[in-house]
Amino acid sequence: RIDIGDRVEIEGWLRGRAELLSGLDRRLGDAARPVVEASARILTLSRSASVAAAVIGAWNHGWRGEVIVFDGSPAGCGAEQAGRLAKLIPTVRSQPDAAMPAWIEGGGVQVVIGADAVSSRRLVNACGTRVLLELAAARSVPVAVVADTGKDLPDAEIDEILMAGPVAMEEGTARRWPLFEAASMDLVTDRVAE
16 A cells, blocks of 8 residues: 555656656657767667657758668567668668678768666667677777666666566577677767657
8 A cells, every 4th residue: 555645756756757758759869869960871770769769850850861770689670660760761771680790881880779778887778789889899880879767777687687588489499599688888989868
């Protein structure tokens, strides 16, 4: 049973969170626009509402670069993200993760990813993220993580998320692998929030 003081506090928190979420896409898009607009090519991975808000916001303000969306894990939905974005941005392409090295070449490249959770030391995102971030670091390509502050967690909770996360399996082969992974925040150049 919740006493009335706790109830008022909880209702206030819920109202504040609802207000934050109602304008979150616009605020994330505004905050990330300088990062996107400084690039000729954005590389991203899987499905992220935050990344979509960033590139759509920049496109709506006149940015005309290209967006390459890699697949990520089997549940990463990169092709689905690319299909949705391509309805608004004609320069969007869907690519398999194996094509990352070819697309990271050239000037004006920026990696922009979302995150399911962010701590001071690590972030959690679809499998494939760590490879993309390590490749970016090796090629001196900047990396921005776009995620609202509601995804900021203590580092200890990152382990809990990874242990409880879903896995992919292939019948008959006994192959199992996690759909999400952690990557070091040391590989991130910019942390963008609302």
